Amino acid sequence: MKHIVLMGEEKQDYIVDDKFKLSYFNPLKYLPFSEFANSSNLDFLWRNNSKNSGNIQLYKKLLEDFIERFAGVDIIIATFFNPFHPEWLIKNFLNTVKIYGCIDDPWAIYKRRINSLWAFDAAFYVSPSYDCGISMKDALAMWGVPINYWWPLSLYNKVSLEHCKEIQQSWTERMGGIIYVGNLYGSKFDRLVEFKRRTGKEFSIYGRWPLGGYAGFLGPIRGRKFFPYRVRSITNEQRRQLYLRHKICLNMHLSDYPRETGNMRMYEAPFHGLMLLCDKAADGWHESIFKPNVEAVFYDDIEDAVDKAKFYLKHDSAREKIARTGFERFCKDYDADKCLKLFLEWASSVQVKLPLLRNNLG
Template sequence: MRIFYASETSPNPIFSSNLWRNNLYLPLVDLGHEVVEFDYDLRETFRNVDPSMPTQRAFISRNRPLVTKELLRQLKAAHATKPIDLFFSYFYDACIFPETIDEIRAMGIKTVNWYCNGSYQLHLVSEISPHYDWCLVPEKFRLDDYRTLGARPIYCQEAANPNIYRPFDLKQEFDVTFVGQAYGERPGYIHYLLAQGIDVQVWGYGWEKYASGVANRGLQAARVGRKLLTREGWLIAGRRLNRLFNDRAREVQPLISATVLPPEIIRGLLSDEEMVQMYSRSKINLGFSSCGSTHHTGERILQVRLRDFEVPMSGGFYMVEYMEELEEFYRIGQEIVCYHGPEDLADKIRYFLKHETEREKIRRAGHERCLRDHTWQKRLAAALQEIA
């Protein structure tokens, strides 16, 4: 099959990554397809995808016609050289006009859009989705919502490319780590674990602001002041704050609005390869299932994430918040470990740090399961077969 592929290299252009190119483009090539890649810098386009924000709306108004024009030019040139069978994109409404997708289909080219934030940002693709022949959707609970839009969704869960995500023969030098952006409940969870005396380290975009003291009002009220600059002083303050929350609040909504983290646990950004290596360097790799800031709303949304496959595929021991859909992909407790709230997470971390043999058995089983069932090559092959 000859495929015209259009996407930014990363889901978040704020930082440099080849995440989607590694997980979508390369597996399509591995499957034996002839893939023509849209030659266009989409970083600014992907930084401005929300028309509800005035500055982004103005950018979209200027930029959308430019992207559309160049896309059509390149696609028509490729199609004239040798027929294109499939247009495969990771696009937002902000990227392209719906009528352009109709024009591509009128050329006899099938169209499919991959999108992975429909759990809480479906509105960002609601305009273009009905115009594609198919939409690949990893959020099972959003399939009917796509149909309501008039789109044709195909359930296609995320996965990991084993040629990129693989074990490294490295010393397990960290007890507990998390690699990812700082938002939502994540800082609150890390705050809680540290207050329990658990040695956890974080890498990723946005964590530095939690060491700045900007959000320090609550802790200042506790009069911990400069003691927060030391781990011991911070742990004392954390325990005091934890007593302010009842058990239910800790289980359901652990985010602490005044979260401040000790700067020594915040380790900066990692390259793609360094991230994969970190999964091997860690005894326990954390995952979080909640989406964005939905824990502040009446509907806390949980979602299967890319990391749920990246970590086990990389040979890492993985611990993530439980959601029912995960049981379709793993034997919980045998291939990955799930937790229910911060107290359960802390208890399970302590247990598995002490039980290395059991931890190693689960780690190996998770890796084997991913290699067998959860590669992007298998996911995309199945989706293309359904399309056919």
């Protein structure tokens, strides 16, 4: 049985298929994410470990605790971000398989990813596209990580008999129009404001926005559009109930132009029986996740998104047909447990690289 440690909220160890023992290590118990957000700060924390600064000592404690708990682990997976200095990782876990999770790329690649990839034996990614003309798979190979894997970001959406019954019941109970659930990020704000302006009461936004949800009122101060609405924060259960009562889920990625695809919302929508209305990716990579106009609807820009949203609100049977087909596709290919097991099988096949370095250090 292979022992695998992932980064994330700590929970009790558990066994998968009698083949994998999964453990979790939470770096955020020691330091906030901002301390790991760029490579230069990670380097500072590690190289100055003799200083008495609070954060430096907390980082030193993080590394010591990890060694104490996982010195003999078979596989280390930096699931959402890598909290370990690459040189420390090589020196202390030279013969351990190390896999990097490229979750928030392309935006993080030159902030905290590129300087650490060399220390890892493989990587997984969630966006099949990196930029126009190059896939994430090929980009990772270009950066020295040819062993890589696409892991769909459907981590928390598990198909069950109870859930399927709930979805079947929901088809006749969806009175809401269009919904978007998400926090406030960059230029997404202006796109959401424009979509709201043109769809009015048919469109509802929820999420953890600053200033108690009133951040949109201050948009012009930051050079953004004016958004005179409060965005209400909701719990996970409230989100689930809202998803079950709406017809269409608007989705968008961080880039202003077709680039990345496959964020968490892209899977949440069909899982909850919503018709996914999503922006397009570079080189059509969104089509590898859901079939256009069959399992989801994709748009070129906000004007196109508004037109398509209004069309499918008027043509409910066409909207429901796509939503049903999208839900079926999710159940077939993107169930969280199924995707996890496939990933673990792949991860267990990865071999330690850097044979020359191992000869020098081992």
